[in-house]
Amino acid sequence: xxxxxxxxxxxxxxxxxxxxxxxxxxxxxxxxxxxxxxxxxxxxxxxxxxxxxxxxxxxxxxxxxxxxxxxxxxxxxxxxxxxxxxxxxxxxxxxxxxxxxxxxxxxxxxxxxxxxxxxxxxxxxxxxxxxxxxxxxxxxxx
Amino acid sequence: xxxxxxxxxxxxxxxxxxxxxxxxxxxxxxxxxxxxxxxxxxxxxxxxxxxxxxxxxxxxxxxxxxxxxxxxxxxxxxxxxxxxxxxxxxxxxxxxxxxxxxxxxxxxxxxxxxxxxxxxxxxxxxxxxxxxxxxxxxxxxxxxxxxxxxxxxxxxxxxxxxxxxxxxxxxxxxxxxxxxxxxxxxxxxxxxxxxxxxxxxxxxxxxxxxxxxxxxxxxxxxxxxxxxxxxxxxxxxxxxxxxxxxxxxxxxxxxxxxxxxxxxxxxxxxxxxxxxxxxxxxxxxxxxxxxxxxxxxxxxxxxxxxxxxxxxxxxxxxxxxxxxxxxxxxxxxxxxxxxxxxxxxxxxxxxxxxxxxxxxxxxxxxxxxxxxxxxxxxxxxxxxxxxxxxxxxxxxxxxxxxxxxxxxxxxxxxxxxxxxxxxxxxxxxxxxxxxxxxxxxxxxxxxxxxxxxxxxxxxxxxxxxxxxxxxxxxxxxxxxxxxxxxxxxxxxxxxxxxxxxxxxxxxxxxxxxxxxxxxxxxxxxxxxxxxxxxxxxxxxxxxxxxxxxxxxxxxxxxxxxxxxxxxxxxxxxxxxxxxxxxxxxxxxxxxxxxxxxxxxxxxxxxxxxxxxxxxxxxxxxxxxxxxxxxxxxxxxxxxxxxxxxxx
Numbered sequence: 001x002x003x004x005x006x007x008x009x010x011x012x013x014x015x016x017x018x019x020x021x022x023x024x025x026x027x028x029x030x031x032x033x034x035x036x037x038x039x040x041x042x043x044x045x046x047x048x049x050x051x052x053x054x055x056x057x058x059x060x061x062x063x064x065x066x067x068x069x070x071x072x073x074x075x076x077x078x079x080x081x082x083x084x085x086x087x088x089x090x091x092x093x094x095x096x097x098x099x100x101x102x103x104x105x106x107x108x109x110x111x112x113x114x115x116x117x118x119x120x121x122x123x124x125x126x127x128x129x130x131x132x133x134x135x136x137x138x139x140x141x142x
Numbered sequence: 143x144x145x146x147x148x149x150x151x152x153x154x155x156x157x158x159x160x161x162x163x164x165x166x167x168x169x170x171x172x173x174x175x176x177x178x179x180x181x182x183x184x185x186x187x188x189x190x191x192x193x194x195x196x197x198x199x200x201x202x203x204x205x206x207x208x209x210x211x212x213x214x215x216x217x218x219x220x221x222x223x224x225x226x227x228x229x230x231x232x233x234x235x236x237x238x239x240x241x242x243x244x245x246x247x248x249x250x251x252x253x254x255x256x257x258x259x260x261x262x263x264x265x266x267x268x269x270x271x272x273x274x275x276x277x278x279x280x281x282x283x284x285x286x287x288x289x290x291x292x293x294x295x296x297x298x299x300x301x302x303x304x305x306x307x308x309x310x311x312x313x314x315x316x317x318x319x320x321x322x323x324x325x326x327x328x329x330x331x332x333x334x335x336x337x338x339x340x341x342x343x344x345x346x347x348x349x350x351x352x353x354x355x356x357x358x359x360x361x362x363x364x365x366x367x368x369x370x371x372x373x374x375x376x377x378x379x380x381x382x383x384x385x386x387x388x389x390x391x392x393x394x395x396x397x398x399x400x401x402x403x404x405x406x407x408x409x410x411x412x413x414x415x416x417x418x419x420x421x422x423x424x425x426x427x428x429x430x431x432x433x434x435x436x437x438x439x440x441x442x443x444x445x446x447x448x449x450x451x452x453x454x455x456x457x458x459x460x461x462x463x464x465x466x467x468x469x470x471x472x473x474x475x476x477x478x479x480x481x482x483x484x485x486x487x488x489x490x491x492x493x494x495x496x497x498x499x500x501x502x503x504x505x506x507x508x509x510x511x512x513x514x515x516x517x518x519x520x521x522x523x524x525x526x527x528x529x530x531x532x533x534x535x536x537x538x539x540x541x542x543x544x545x546x547x548x549x550x551x552x553x554x555x556x557x558x559x560x561x562x563x564x565x566x567x568x569x570x571x572x573x574x575x576x577x578x579x580x581x582x583x584x585x586x587x588x589x590x591x592x593x594x595x596x597x598x599x600x601x602x603x604x605x606x607x608x609x610x611x612x613x614x615x616x617x618x619x620x621x622x623x624x625x626x627x628x629x630x631x632x633x634x635x636x637x638x639x640x641x642x643x644x645x646x647x648x649x650x651x652x653x654x655x656x657x658x659x660x661x662x663x664x665x666x667x668x669x670x671x672x673x674x675x676x677x678x679x680x681x682x683x684x685x686x687x688x689x690x691x692x693x694x695x696x697x698x699x700x701x702x703x704x705x706x707x708x709x710x711x712x713x714x715x716x717x718x719x720x721x722x723x724x725x726x727x728x729x730x731x732x733x734x735x736x737x738x739x740x741x742x743x744x745x746x747x748x749x750x751x752x753x754x755x756x757x758x759x760x761x762x763x764x765x766x767x768x769x770x771x772x773x774x775x776x777x778x779x780x781x782x783x784x785x786x787x788x789x
Contacts, residue, residue, distance in 0.1 A: 090530055
């Protein structure tokens with residue numbers, strides 16, 4: 001039983017985590033940044049930088065191969081998206097179907113800011129027109 | 143027979159919950175005190191009935207009764223005691239029963255502690271809480287009964303997912319459920335207030351403690367989950383913007399906004415309609431969280447259940463409560479008048495800014511989480527929205543919010559003084575600027591990490607400077623009121639968290655090595671030696687244990703194989719130091735005989751990572767202190783309120 005379990009442990013484990021690093025330190029840094037943005041296609045929501053799956057190791061090697069071939073980061077992202085679909089990119093590319101996603105936070109902020117500003121504006125004039133300046137009210141000390 | 147008794151109790155609880163709901167709502171409408179008291183009594187008994195039903199399920203897990211479907215699918219005789227108990231809620235059916243139980247407990251608490259709120263408001267709130275409990279029980283009974291039998295009973299069980307067999311994860315779900323379901327009480331109070339057509343300081347005072355309970359338990363639940371991910375998943379990460387993490391983070395953000403807006407409503411009567419809206423949205427996000435986690439709509443490490451029928455039913459619940467709540471809001475909210483009379487520079491405005499920041503942050507997380515699901519449903523296109531999206535959107539939003547944070551306490555209500563605030567806060571600004579310069583010039587960190595670190599220092603020092611201003615001298619610091627310490631602990635926690643997150647994310651080191659027993663590697667200025675590898679047998683797993691020495695201290699890391707479910711896990715070795723954690727994960731061995739096999743070892747240095755969890759813990763502590771303050775005030779006020787209703 002123990003032997004069978006240990007054998008299974010050896011078999012289920014993925015291959016080695018380490019792959020040959022890119023030739024220069026700067027290139028390896030670029031590769032690591034890209035690893036964190038590319039989704040492992042056989043794992044459940046993990047970037048290839050974290051996954052111990054064999055597939056992720058192959059994908060990391062592929063990132064370094066493309067860097068060695070002289071591709072830019074954008075070209076490497078496009079390469080992976082062409083090969084595995086947009087699903088593989090954890091940073092969604094700007095396109096007709098993602099502009100709403102990328103624009104949403106700024107739109108929300110603008111909307112909330114304008115709403116709050118108009119409310120505050122009304123409040124201030126209401127307060128100032130009605131009576132004298134409101135007296136400050138401090139928190140109690142005990 | 144035991145399981146059948148559980149099913150019977152659950153059916154009884156269903157009827158009781160709707161009786162509680164009907165009585166409470168009718169009593170509020172007809173101003174009938176007797177029926178209101180009856181509704182409260184039903185709520186209290188129902189908590190006991192559900193507690194009994196839940197205890198029965200726990201006992202079935204303890205006895206490992208394989209004739210019960212949910213036990214057979216999630217438990218095994220060989221499992222340790224703690225995980226037999228935790229197995230009760232480590233699955234869909236059991237966790238839904240827990241949802242019902244928590245809802246009933248909150249209903250009983252609401253029924254027992256009316257505080258200073260008006261009679262009819264209280265009756266109606268207990269009534270709405272009864273409907274919430276009833277709908278949850280109906281869902282559980284019809285679509286995910288934990289007491290269903292298997293015939294014939296299987297001879298053995300499937301065991302709990304080994305990743306979940308962990309102390310932190312045993313209490314993570316109950317904490318999250320306390321938070322999720324805790325938000326149903328502010329929701330019930332909001333609906334009751336809309337029915338009354340009146341929102342005042344007393345209402346806001348009533349809603350604050352319940353919001354705090356939910357927020358504190360959510361904080362603890364999320365932190366436990368994050369800490370678990372950190373030491374269990376084996377790559378040293380603590381937050382991945384996974385949809386399931388977002389599912390618990392959104393209600394947390396909404397509850398944080400609600401905490402602050404309810405203070406304004408209590409003190410000044412302003413923002414009443416917005417506070418009501420937040421209470422409705424907060425519970426809606428909690429239901430959405432339940433839907434995302436429990437429907438299997440997401441493909442992620444956390445979503446273990448897949449069953450579309452249940453998903454539609456939870457969506458229907460969401461539509462009923464949030465849709466109904468918003469319709470009532472649209473009808474009644476315009477009648478809620480708000481007193482005015484404060485200047486642009488004031489505590490009120492600062493708290494409005496807080497709510498703008500938190501609401502936009504919540505919206506951003508919501509859109510980032512739902513966008514890929516919507517896009518797939520509408521166009522069949524598959525995209526991923528991962529950490530890079532949230533880092534560049536949520537990060538700057540939080541930075542803006544945190545820049546405003548330390549200023550707020552320095553501003554008085556109605557009319558604040560920015561010059562006076564700056565006179566104190568300039569020291570925090572100088573410290574923040576200094577830290578940013580050091581990060582950029584000496585440590586050569588990226589610009590965003592310098593900004594993040596500066597914001598953290600600004601928040602931390604700002605909170606400490608406010609303490610200094612309030613006290614005036616060292617001697618008087620201890621005499622400051624508890625309410626002040628509650629706020630200060632939470633804000634200091636936010637600063638500590640931000641510093642930890644900025645440092646950990648930008649200065650972490652990692653290295654993978656192939657090591658033979660007896661060999662060493664240099665890592666992060668330390669010498670890491672693989673001393674030995676041994677085989678270990680646990681209660682329901684086998685493991686290979688690696689013994690490392692880091693300089694002169696021993697750390698062990700394991701690879702476990704759970705033989706019943708057939709899954710491997712990693713148990714990392716962590717060496718906590720003042721500047722950070724040395725974190726070691728054992729990978730697979732290479733081919734070859736025992737003596738010549740090299741092992742893949744992943745080494746991480748996670749600087750200040752404990753500040754992240756400590757910061758979150760301080761926030762929870764601040765919330766807990768706030769709860770003590772509100773409870774004390776409630777006790778003081780309860781006596782006059784009872785006297786007032788008696789006359």
